[in-house]
Amino acid sequence: MIKFADEALIEVSSGKGGNGCIAFRREKYVPRGGPAGGDGGRGGDVVFEVRNNMRTLAHLRYKQTFKARNGGDGEGRNRYGRDGEDIVIPVPPGTMLRDAETGELIHDFGAEDAESVFRFLIGGRGGWGNTHFKSSTNQAPRYAHEGKPGETRKIRVELNILADIGLVGLPNAGKSSLLDFFTNARPKIAPYPFTTKIPNLGVLRVDDEHDIIIADIPGIIEGASGGAGLGIRFLKHISRTQGLACLIDLSDDNYLEALDIILAELKQFSPRLERKPRIILANKLDVAGTGERLALLREKYPHETIEGMSIYSKEGMDPVRRALIGLAESIHEDDRKRAADGTQQSAFLQERSIDGSGRVDYPGRDS
Secondary structure (H helix, E strand, O other), X not given: OOOOOOEEEXXXXXXXXXXOOOOEOOOOOOOOOOEOOOOOOOOOOEEEEEOOXXXXXXXXXXXXXXXXXXXXXXXXXXXOOOOOOOEEEEEOOOEEEEEOOOOOEEEEOOOOOOOOEEEEEOOOOOOOXXXXXXXXXXXXXXXXXXXXXXXXXXXXXXXXXXXXXXXXXXXXXXHHHHHXXXXXXXXXXXXXXXXXXXXXXXXXXXXXXXXXXXXXXXXXXXXXXXXXXXXXXXXXXXXXXXXXXXXXXXXOOOHHHHHHHHHHHHHHHOHHHHOOOEEEEEEOOOOOOHHHHHXXXXXXXXXXXXXXXXXXXXXXXXXXXXXXXXXXXXXXXXXXXXXXXXXXXXXXXXXXXXXOXXXXXXXXXXX
16 A cells, blocks of 8 residues: 655754863963863754655655754864754655644644744754863863753654645545646546545646646545545645535436535534535536536535536536636635735634644634
């Protein structure tokens, strides 16, 4: 089974500061040379940095310990020790850092105001050399400070995929085929359920200046929120998508219940997921009799935006593209309005919640 690396437990340590030096000047023609011990160098920091070309945490599976360099010791002639090199740990967008023991959120790279570089642990300060302790009453100090120790923490690194629109649906509804049609992604496509075992990301080009990131989430089945199928492991990734495109297979005899099943599982996992802005994409119009089924689907859900399509015959794909772009633009417009009102950040912080299991519920964009 293909595994998607979305969690890792690692230990990180900042560097120890270098020790100060005890030394004296002993040049031939320099009387009363005095103390000349230099300071120790600063220990290196632990730094996390977002790399946009990364998609998983696979690189943290095989290396779980990261330690910055220690600072160099001071030397004679007032020479300072070298500062220790920082350890830079690359992570993909959407990464969250948590304390391994308490589950406390340390940093969220998926937050809207988050910077791409987070300096987590600061290295120890270098110790003073004996030149700092000279005075009129102590002209030959024979002591210096040791460098300060670094810090060590165990943290859990979690990845939640960031995307504008998440494709959700029952297995074999055509999510991967839709992603392949509109984006540069090339997911595995096959005529059997659960072909998609890991989330896939693709970019839908709107124009020369705008793109839409689309995520293909593995199929959800009834009972997924309770552990059935593959969906439970990836439901949390839907929490970071701003909107949803729910795919319905019109050739399936349960096409009228499919949307209810999907929304019920989303709501069971987190009520905010079920309230996210969405559109409904009814697939496989090329199959005989599905035109009537599309009409019945629209009759059952008169308040939903429903677009019929066939990826195989390309029927309805232009309206679907416009619907996807329209969904993303409406979400971004809501964001701009909230930013103009000065309430976006406070609303974001108030709506976010973490339940007792440590699972993060990312709020829908609608209030």
